[in-house]
Amino acid sequence: MDLFFQQIFNGIMMGSTYAVVALGLTLVYGILHIPNFAHGHLYMLGAYVSFFAITSHGLGFWAAMAVSVAVLALLGIVVERVVYRPLKDQPHINSFISAIGALMILETWVIVTWGPQAQRIPNPYPGAVELLGITMTQQRLLLIVSAMVLIILLQIFIKKTTPGTAIEAVAQNREGAMLVGINVDRIFSLTFAISTGTAAIAATLVAPIFMISPAMGALLGMKAFVIVILGGLGSIPGAIVGGYFLGIVEALGGGYISADYKDVIAFGALLLILAVKPNGLFGKEVA
């Protein structure tokens, strides 16, 4: 039974990352209808910015995270302007191809700057905790708790604040939002900044536990897409539940069935579900 709970814990930990990253993606993909396929790579860059801040400028862990969030939010705005906005009125697939261009640039840029090898951020909280027969490190616990706090804060932001409701308004009816005086372009920038900023937080939290590498975002980005599609396009609860669910399923599948095929689970599930419901589980249409 210990084994089972340990795997569940592992799953929740990975799931926290998935949930935060998918949440950011569902904002831009689900609400703005931009298939930001470079999302995983922006997440990766977030980890590198933190790494850079810590190792080159001697910043503390939390200060580095703040820097990373700021840089990535800014970069998010730039990416939206440069890569996606000129293609706003064209078929989705053009944005998708443009995104592939963007992710090639991001990944290579990181390789050229920091080298292809994996890097480490020193672990700020290395101690271990024993709880109910499960061994866990403090940093892992921190990741889980921080992810939950972040998710709750985002919910409050979107539901209770003016800019948050403006995002929802744009999501529901772009022309309508424009008519009541909402600056849609600004909302696009804001949403992108939030999306990439939260990815930077997730990346920085994960970085000390694992290593960071230029390839760390590619698979994660794809999985985030799977979660967003299965959880329902633009559905925030869908992204959160889907993220945790995938984390746990992968941990159990990898632990009990086959670690070799662990990554197939997410992609296989997507294939199967779309076979039954071509518009995803909660079926919103995309053009």
Place this chain on the structure above:
Amino acid sequence: MAVKFIREKWFYLLLLAVSLALPLVITDRYIFQIIIMSMVFSIATLSMNLILGYTGQASLAHAGFFAIGAYGLGIMTKAGLSFWLALPAASLLSALVGFIIGLPTLRTRGSYFAIVTLCFGVIVYIVIGNLVEITGGQTGLLGIPLPQLGGLVFNTHKSQYYLVLAFLLLTLFVMHRLVYSLLGLGFMSVRNNEALAESLGINTFATKIISFMTANFFAGMAGGIYASLMGSISPSVASFSHTFFWLVYLMLGGVATLAGPIIGAFAIPVLMEYLQFLQEYRLIIFGALLIIIIMYFPRGLMGGINSLRDKLSKAYKLRKTGGKDGITANK
């Protein structure tokens, strides 16, 4: 008739003759290596063009189907089957898998389809790497025999060149017939407006399936040729960086043209061979190219050339007719 044919097409016949005579002039094996591989990847890019360019469905599982063809051929020829039987069989296998995968995925649209196919490509990669007994795992298949015809083994560059040239011309021929047929018009109407095509009585789903299967047939064929010429393959043939490269070739050369994919598949690898010192930066260049092309030249090099030619011929006609329509010509 024959005389007229020669008089009108002398330029192209000359080019055909040059391409046939090329191995007599050039002997450098390194150059041939690049030419041959570019021709193989031209076939792959042409097939991607069919589903992505003409039918408007961004299939990003292309390297996966390329790999299915490569492994199919490798396994069959190693079991003793002749190349000439194994190649169509491997291509058919690829098309068949395409059919099975197409049934669920082609009902999705736009970026959903791109993501699902990308996921399928990753699955192929993982499965190939793990089926150690069949595929040799990550080590891959070694010792795949070269193609043979009667007593002739295709072990020289000349013979390999002609072999691949023949397959490339075959692919071009089929693509040309397909694109300019009624079916091809169906492909394009699906691309331009699926709902409208449906209302006109076109079975859009069947149209997409046919396009997808044909594309995967040729992707598998390219993979099969690749495997037999290289002699050994590993799961990296299924890596999505292949798909991305072909996408760049296609977009740069000109999507939904027949010459575009070939130009792309030649221009970029040749460029990259010269710019070895830029190796590190080459994906930055590719990425930037991709973004610039999709924004400013969505029809690529060939699209640009075609519209230029159209303009020129229009201007020429106008001059002949006295330039009554000069304002539009200047547009």
Place this chain on the structure above:
Amino acid sequence: MKRVYSILAFLILGLALVAAGCGSKKDEKPAAAGGDKPKEVVLGYTGPLSGPAAEYGQDCFNGLEMAVNDINNAGGFTVGGKKHVFKLEKLDDMADPTNAVNNARRFLNQYKSKVIFNPVFTTTAPMMQINQEKGNEFLIMAYTSTPKAVQMNNSLVVAVPPPFTTYVHALADMAVSQGWKNIAMVVTLGAYGDEWRKAFKEHWESKGGKITADRPANYYTETNFSTQLTAVLATKPDALLIGGPSAPTGLVIEQARGLGFKGGFILVDQAKMEYIDKVVLKGITLMENTMGVAATTQTPLAGSVAFTKKYNDLHKKVATSEVTLNYCSVHALARAMEAAGTVEDPVAIRAAFPKAFPMLGDKFPAEYFGINDKGRMMVMPSVQLIKDGKYSPTVFYAYWPKNEEEFNKVKTETKMTGGTIKYLRVTE
């Protein structure tokens, strides 16, 4: 039909361009030296210099480059009464087979090199398909430890490192001496990892040990190993067989300790203890009871001590065995060329290789005692255990001697200044 022709036109224009372009580059071949200037011999290196394996590819190249510089600075080598020096050219193949074959052709035709170095088996294999073509022969210096490399009956391949199976035997031997019985495996996925797991499992079980679990993980793409580790630790093993590239291997050690594991670790030969110690974990506290390829920094050879220091001064990096063995391979090549009396004929050079040895530890960072008829250069695998907070003495294993007598010859030849040497016959 017009379109088909215009396509054809472009196709052929393209071909012509390639031809014209590449042709003009042909003249770039190394200037043939006249007078008493030493003649230049071009060596080619194709390997991953970008992409995920770039660090490995660069390490291998650094070893070769240092050897070339050392040889040239010492005045070169003498073939047919004439001084020769090496010129090392590198091309990136990103570990992609197509690129590797392109590069090999390019070396052969444009740089006129007859010897090509390559450090990745999946790219060496397709090169082995073309290196015996009549009139276009070239020698492949392969840095690959898989036995498959020498089983393909290619007469123009020289394999530089010891076969990994010798490490399987050596580490199993050491593990038995620690009293370990139950071993669980979390080894990297990949060609190399697949072979390692298979070989270790067979060997360990034949020695009466038990493999309690086998959960490979992708060390190249993953950094979270807790799923696999949790599963294998539940089987209560004495030790874990782990490894892949060094950096993630260090992470596995850390994560296993984080899950409360107190047993030992056996590292596959790709993972380097000195790298994990110095770069990843910054110390060996977590590495108690870890065994693996002996740290080059600890090798009891005068040549190794001098070399690792020099390398560290130059590159500010730890010289792993990729560096030292590749370094030795260039020296072996130079000696083989001297013995063959030619720098042009790969067949003769390969045939003269046995005369290049022995290369011993007073001058070289590793000791090579010969080359077998399949093309494997013979160097003793060395392993080491971290115990009581420090590295224990290195143990060398002579794997090729057919009998005690041959083994005694190795024992008298070696210039080892410490450590122990054991006889453990392994055939590829």
